[in-house]
Amino acid sequence: MRWTLKPEPNSEVVQELARSLSIDKTLATLLAQRNVSTFEEAKKFFRPSLEDLQDPFLMKDMNKAVQRIEKAIEKGESILVYGDYDVDGTTAVSLVSSYLKSFYNRVATYIPDRYEEGYGISYKGIDFASDNDFSLIIALDCGIKAIDKVAYASKKNIDFIICDHHKPGKEIPAATAVLNPKQKDCKYPYDELCGCGVGFKLITALAASRNQTIDDLIPYLDLVATAIAADIVPMTGENRVLAYFGLQVINSNPRNGINAIIHQLNKKVLTITDVVFVIAPRINAAGRMKHGNHAVELLTEENFEAAITIASSIEKYNLDRKETDKKITQEALLQIQENNEEDRFTTVVFHEDWHKGVIGIVASRLTETYYRPTLVFTKSGDTLAASARSVKGFDVYNALEQCSEFIEQFGGHKYAAGLTLLPENYQFFKTKFEEVVTKTINPELRTPEILIDAEIELSEITPKFFRILQQMAPFGPLNMKPVFKTSCVRDNGYGKQVGSDKSHLKLSIIQGSDRKTYNAIGFGLGNKLSHIQNDFDIAFSLDENEWNGVKSIQLVLKDLI
Template sequence: MEKRWVINEPGDEETIESLSQALGVDQVVANLLVQRGVKTFDQAKAFFRPSLDDLHDPFLMKDMDKAVNRLVTALNNQERILIYGDYDVDGTTSVALVYTFLKKHFDYIDYYIPDRYSEGYGISLKGIDFAAESNVSLVVALDCGIKAMAKIAYAKEKGIDFIICDHHTPDEVLPQAVAVLDPKREDCQYPCDCLSGCGVGFKLMQGISQQLNWPFDDLIPLLDLVAVSVASDIVPIVGENRVLAHFGLIQLNNHPRLGLKTIMDLAGVDKDLSVNDIVFKVGPRINAAGRIQSGRHAVQLLIVEEEDAAVLIGDTINTMNEDRKELDHNITDEALERLNKAEKTQSKKSTVLFDRNWHKGVIGIVASRMIETYYRPTVILTESNGMATGSARSVDGFDLYQAISACSDLLENFGGHKYAAGLTMKLSNVPAFKERFEAYVQNNISEDMLIPQIKIDAKIKLSDITPKFFRLLKQFEPYGPKNMTPIFISEEVVDYGYSRQVGKNKEHLKLSVVDDIRDGNVMSGIAFSMGKMYPKIAKGAPFNICYSLQENEYMGKVETQMMIRDLKIS
């Protein structure tokens, strides 16, 4: 698939020069910092040396005082408390975090994860009824609830108070809960508005700790869960999130809780766990429980304290993950086959597919996989409880939420954000939705948006890649939104004579290249699925590469290697 290379605008020259001199780094590194909003020595110090002292006062968050006071009242009166959370990674880590911390101080506490299939996302009537039957008087809702006006009112009728800890964008009217903690509230001045749901839960625990003079050190073991949520929910890793992720990764690598250690072992992550490892190895296993059976399994593993039980639950979840992978691959194959056979597929600018037999738990993954082949806004629908329900994913620059909003009269409910959403409609409305959604996309998407782009930080020479340069790049971690892995362009490179095809079917390319034969700066790189380019490269044709840098260890030797993102013959 053709890709667009888009070079980010460089920072202000004067600022780059000043920062370069203040830090003693070259201008390429200084530019990378300025592009990320780091413009002064003090900002650079905070960026490169995160400190727990930089965490914000939790009481800066709107309603934090109300939430903490209600929890203290519940503690003093020995009320029954229910910790309620969504079934995905952010929700289950949130529940595990708040439950394990409060369990040390509350005798009457339980947790609840709604069933994806019978209850759906967020606060459910069944969950409220469970709370009422269990004599619960306070529910702490995590990673959900910000739009549950009717459900919170129903709970109030039953004498149940709610504290909502959410991070999704609220409507103009908020639920009538005792406290609504959401840094995205318009009237909330909290300095970091991009916390994960688990991050909001952590701030609540920090708040009650400050109120009751519990030691801050008791919060540190919770940071492994926060790091998993920050990485898996793909929130910006800047500001407070960067501090939480940094120290959460330290906790994960040195003192992970038993359940996470079990998942890491099953995933084959034995050292130097990174955000990437969480996104692709740890997070999917936690998610699998809610996709295939119940998110309650994930919470059980995240709070387990006995090794035998951890192994048993971990094996069960790992099996669910294998089932999940088989399901999403099979459904993706079916969906692609249907599209390939469909007439006028190439002229469409969106994909909307419905099959009543597709598994509800994996259709979001399928939507993402479809975009890898047909790069356009995609909605995958299946049948659940007599309705068509689905997941939608977008392409860079296109507001999916607005597109779905334009079809809202055909929907029973929907929610999400610019690049991902969920929706439900009557089965009879599916054909009309397909037409309306396609028409909206046709009228509002540009041709450029239909070509995947690679955002590039800077153009550099291979001679710029020194050991010091790479050491500084490593200090940019942890990577994530608003601090993505730096990607570079080097132009007019040529084969140094040792490039070759690799892989079982010679589908990959192992590169050995130079951009100036006189300086002898030879760089190696790996280009997956680009083996077909080898004949031209071997003939000496100059080419341009865009790539990130990584450390490669082979037979005890460690070297800096280019991870090729794309390659174009000059």
């Protein structure tokens, strides 16, 4: 691991923040690093308000989208709400469909089958709409590159409203309305919304003509917060406001489906981290192992007992998913070793029997092991399908663009993408991808980085310091939980390896002449027990630990040297 200390922000800004907010220099530094430079900006940061949300009609084509939906309602047309099978797609479909159904009954949902139809809008989905007399499709979290599909639908007299957040191509589909703040000619002030976030802007615009306010839409924010957490979009601007209030809904009055998932847990208050690692994987498991329809059924179910039944089924899918991705990860690691590919700049592996629903998770696990851009392929019909994952700082989407001569279809983000190619092009692609990454990746990016916000003394960790730190949540990209460095600490002599496989490290740390001990846990750092015989440096974040009803501040170690 390489430790990188963030650059010092403007000292005058830090001093003024410390003075006006009556906080210490370290906390003021953390705020300045997050582009908070004035008292007013700090107030908005610490006290998010729904009034800070942008006017939805600033988004290109929003007027057209609202007018087309209102026309459909007025004429009694059937509306199909269509979305991808991942968390962002299924939450978005659940959000828009349940809102429309609150005042209009000719609404149905459609989630494509991951295996038969693949990602995004499908011809099969359009045929389903045509066969069942749907004249309007609202596509969520997909569609920005579906030029041929939208044209095909148009020939069948089906209009499209596209609500997407993925990077547009050179050509935009000829839909009735395209809502995507990443369009070059879209003047919407915030372009980092997830798909469900764009869907929320659509229902906010629809609500305006029904004399509804943002307060009427708060019950939908549990879905938006779940999508924001799962899709790993920046936790800034509108995303932070929506996630903040969405978490409140999750913890106070969640919809039956989310409540049914929480019901299985022994946790009173959920954080964004819990949403990422507990709620999102279960919603995702439906589309990975069975069908995304199950996730929409769960998230729109109005009877709690029925939701409990669906959640139990999804829990089984999630257990199957865990077993499957563990098995495939082991097979992929063996393939890399057998082919002597440990020293490459990329990981590209393939087996025709690997489960398509988990190859994205396997790609993430391989990236953790070898820390390099990774693609995991499996057979999908007549083509090979892959999930791509990248390392921090390297744009895998751009790298794939440079290999497009061997690719049939691809889409995604800087750090995660999906693609298909013909079997005969696999080796050509693998060679080309290795060449592109070797030429373009900064050598530093091949070593995992710990980005450190500030260097502190352990004595600075007071209850007030921790309380203010907690108010910086929800955490996520561009507002990550602060990481600190403390030098020359030592263990009090009782440090030990813990966990069933002794893979974790539990310490009681002291610094200098201060006799106070600080409890620390280092997950996955059990092999560093020998490092604690003498003084050592630690990189860590802070968390609250509860044991037998007693709460205390705990250091969560990222690394020690």
